[in-house]
Amino acid sequence: MLNNQITIVYGENPREMVETLLAQLKPETALRPGATIGLKPNLVLDKPAASGATTHPEIVEGVIRYFQAKGYSDLIIMESSWVGAQTEAAFQVCGYRDLAKQYGVKLLDLKKDRTIKKKVEGEEIAVCTAPLEVDFLINLPVLKAHCQTLLTCALKNLKGCIPDHEKRRFHRLGLHRPIAQLAAVLPVDLTIVDAICGDLTFEEGGNPVPMGQLLAGTDPVLLDSYAASLLGLAAAEVPYLDLAVNLGVGSTCLASAVVVEVNPEAKKAGRFRLTxxxxxxxxxxxxxxxxxxxxxxxxxxxxxxxxxxxxxxxxxxxxxxxxxxxxxxxxxxxxxxxxxxxxxxxxxxxxxxxxxxxxxxxxxxxxx
Ligand code: SF4
Incomplete structure (x- = not known):
């Protein structure tokens, strides 16, 4: 897969959509047998995916099924909900506890994980060790708006890989620079964006907008730039994107992106229940x-x-x-x-x- 490629799958069945996507991308070709695979959804709080706040568990299920069918059994779902929310509650309410049990995968609350200090631009960021130690990290953010940063998607979802005291520090610093810095020290191998029904206005859901698609790529900045355009924003309106470019994380140049629609025929008329x-x-x-x-x-x-x-x-x-x-x-x-x-x-x-x-x-x- 080219680093400037954005792959899109349309549909209504998240599990089938992600399996179609992975069959196209074949990420296992870059993996050794027995590799450990980390799955980082967005479980910012304990609200179901239909609210627009969290990653559909069916997407993670599709990823698990795909890799298990290829012989990879060491999969870990990892997340730390935002400050004030309990990750364990989010695992339960969002369907991840049942999912982990059904497929025999590990569920890791990163609030309990060890941390390590990573240096970037002369500053230190405390990062959870589990996402750094897996062989292949898949980021599974939700495409949604954010009241402070306008966009929350690939880069900002990595905030669930730092301890709560570091999340508070990020907010004190205005979010943009530390979000870009975190992306520079926490490499992600593949990003799959849940754009099934992300939220119109806030990170915590409540105004879901059906979009019926998944986006995938290996350049998280490029994916975020494209995601911004789906929310009506220019990349320049989201300052952490240009800051991430300056740190070598990726590119905001959509003009040079190769957009591949895997199944354009799956764009079908929907029945909308907007709220x-x-x-x-x-x-x-x-x-x-x-x-x-x-x-x-x-x-x-x-x-x-x-x-x-x-x-x-x-x-x-x-x-x-x-x-x-x-x-x-x-x-x-x-x-x-x-x-x-x-x-x-x-x-x-x-x-x-x-x-x-x-x-x-x-x-x-x-x-x-
Ligand atoms: S088929 Fe028509 S309604 Fe559907 S995405 Fe294309 S232009 Fe829009």
Missing amino acids: GRAKTLARYAEERDACSACYGSLIHALHRMAEDGELAGLKDGNKKIKIGQGFRGEQGGGIGIGTCTRGLNNTLTGCPPTAREIRTFLQQVLAD
């Missing part, structure tokens, strides 16, 4: 059989625009944004998002376009 903020934003859209990857991008774009006061031109109700396969072949006026609406007068093509592309397009439309 809270996402439901409010959906009032700006006229949706007919939209795929979740497309519709989710629109919701994220609308959220960003609402935060910046850019939706005033849509408030008269005459400019509902059309999206979905139900608009295929339709001609005439109106604003359309996605290639399915290309018969309309004013359309952004792409299948699906990113939230960043949608935001830029709508800004132009509303300025005219």
Whole structure:
């Protein structure tokens, strides 16, 4: 797998999706027999994945099944929930205790792990030893927004690999620089992003937005840059990404990324049960059989625009944004998002376009 490759799998069944993804990537080709494999999900607190806060256990299940079928039996699920939450409770509520029992894999609460000091830029960071000692570390973050850093995905998920006192220090330092530094001293071999239904606004869930996809790659900075675009953000709006580039962790250059869609035919019209903020934003859209990857991008774009006061031109109700396969072949006026609406007068093509592309397009439309 090329370091500048971003691989995407669409679908509705997380376990099947990740098995399809791994069959494409073949990560075992870089592994010796008997290698120890660490799996680092995001279990920030004890809330189920449907809330938008935590990694779907079915994704981790798919990874376990894949590697066990290849003969790898030394797998460890490892995590430390945020300060104030109990990792053991998250293991239980999020389904990881049952998963570990069913497949005979180890479950490690990193709050109880030993730590080691790693030096970077003349400073020391305390890091849990288990993620450093495995032969192959797979990071399994959730794609979601964050109230302080705007984005939480690959790099920020590594904060679950440090002790609580270090997490507090990271917050005192404003998060960005220490997040980049941590990524520089804790190498990850493969990142698989859970973009099934990450949260619109906060790290702790409550406003899940269906996106129906998994993203994978070996450059966590590039993946985060792409993930940012799915939330309507430029990489430059997330300062820890450029800081990580300066430390040699990866690249933010999406122009040189190779995006591979493994199963584009799996983009299917979804049935959406939006709640809270996402439901409010959906009032700006006229949706007919939209795929979740497309519709989710629109919701994220609308959220960003609402935060910046850019939706005033849509408030008269005459400019509902059309999206979905139900608009295929339709001609005439109106604003359309996605290639399915290309018969309309004013359309952004792409299948699906990113939230960043949608935001830029709508800004132009509303300025005219
Ligand atoms: S453009 Fe149409 S087919 Fe493509 S993702 Fe959007 S709704 Fe689905």
